[in-house]
Amino acid sequence: MVKVFIYPATSLILSDMVARFGHTPLSSATAVRERIQTAGLESPPLQITPEEPKKGLKWAAVEVPAGVRGRMSLYGPMIEECEAAIIINDADLAFGCMGCARTNELIKFLLHQKQIPKLELNYPKNEEDGVKFVAAIKRFLTSLGVSK
Amino acid sequence: MTGYTPAQVGTVTKYVVVESFDVTPADLALRAYEISQGVMIKETCFGIVINGKEEVVNRIISELRKLDPDHIFIKDRGFPPGDPRRCRANLGGARPGYNGMEHEMTIIPYISHGLAELNNRDDNSIPAPENPLDHKALDIYELKKLIDAQES
Numbered sequence: 001m002v003k004v005f006i007y008p009a010t011s012l013i014l015s016d017m018v019a020r021f022g023h024t025p026l027s028s029a030t031a032v033r034e035r036i037q038t039a040g041l042e043s044p045p046l047q048i049t050p051e052e053p054k055k056g057l058k059w060a061a062v063e064v065p066a067g068v069r070g071r072m073s074l075y076g077p078m079i080e081e082c083e084a085a086i087i088i089n090d091a092d093l094a095f096g097c098m099g100c101a102r103t104n105e106l107i108k109f110l111l112h113q114k115q116i117p118k119l120e121l122n123y124p125k126n127e128e129d130g131v132k133f134v135a136a137i138k139r140f141l142t143s144l145g146v147s148k
Numbered sequence: 149m150t151g152y153t154p155a156q157v158g159t160v161t162k163y164v165v166v167e168s169f170d171v172t173p174a175d176l177a178l179r180a181y182e183i184s185q186g187v188m189i190k191e192t193c194f195g196i197v198i199n200g201k202e203e204v205v206n207r208i209i210s211e212l213r214k215l216d217p218d219h220i221f222i223k224d225r226g227f228p229p230g231d232p233r234r235c236r237a238n239l240g241g242a243r244p245g246y247n248g249m250e251h252e253m254t255i256i257p258y259i260s261h262g263l264a265e266l267n268n269r270d271d272n273s274i275p276a277p278e279n280p281l282d283h284k285a286l287d288i289y290e291l292k293k294l295i296d297a298q299e300s
Binding site: 124 | 149150151152153154156157158159160161163165190222223224225226227231233234244245247248249251252255257258259260261262263265266269271272274275276277278279280281286
């Protein structure tokens with residue numbers, strides 16, 4: 001099983017496809033779960049504590065807003081851990097405030113910098129696109145084989 | 149600041165989303181209850197949410213997938229079902245994160261069609277989709293057509 005980073009990290013379709021074809025999706029849910037299930041100081045709703053923006057300094061400079069650095073403390077370790085990535089480029093659902101938008105840009109930048117197999121796609125807009133979309137993902141995930 | 153003691157430690161939560169003509173969330177929930185062993189199951193409008201030990205949850209979802217493999221989709225969730233930080237019963241309005249799922253629910257029928265087609269076709273015979281990063285140059289004939297349309 002290969003660890004595949006999915007973008008958008010909350011995508012139901014990508015998460016399902018990666019698991020369906022036998023690999024491990026790295027999504028935001030797993031990072032959030034890790035924090036939710038760790039004892040510490042109460043910091044609802046996501047248990048993002050003041051420590052997280054400090055951890056985010058590994059991926060974003062100190063002048064970058066704390067919102068971006070806090071989010072990067074969730075996604076950064078997963079980007080480092082991933083062995084492949086599937087990126088959807090027209091994901092309107094990943095819109096958000098400047099924190100989310102800039103974090104999304106940084107995630108895509110880091111993924112493009114990383115020398116790993118990547119699949120770039122757009123969401124399908126009709127049934128024929130859907131067939132191509134699923135076939136492309138299946139081919140990509142099959143080509144990954146097993147983890148090193 | 150107060151201390152935080154997590155609940156449901158060591159468990160996983162998964163959404164099972166169904167978009168099918170034959171299987172309803174109630175059917176899924178019933179089947180899940182039949183084969184559940186100490187897991188928490190919550191029926192929702194789009195499917196069910198299951199919380200429990202990873203190996204038990206994985207066994208249940210692999211059984212549930214068999215009901216309609218091309219129309220059942222599964223993803224992880226960070227929070228357990230009914231968590232007051234996420235549950236809309238406490239917050240009002242749509243659950244945070246539901247909008248993304250709602251958007252993808254409009255695309256899922258195309259994905260289901262693709263999965264069904266792949267059962268009968270070899271995926272290597274299907275052309276690759278357009279690469280969104282490709283720079284699309286304007287075709288010279290298309291340009292001439294535009295010029296002609298402007299001049300006439």
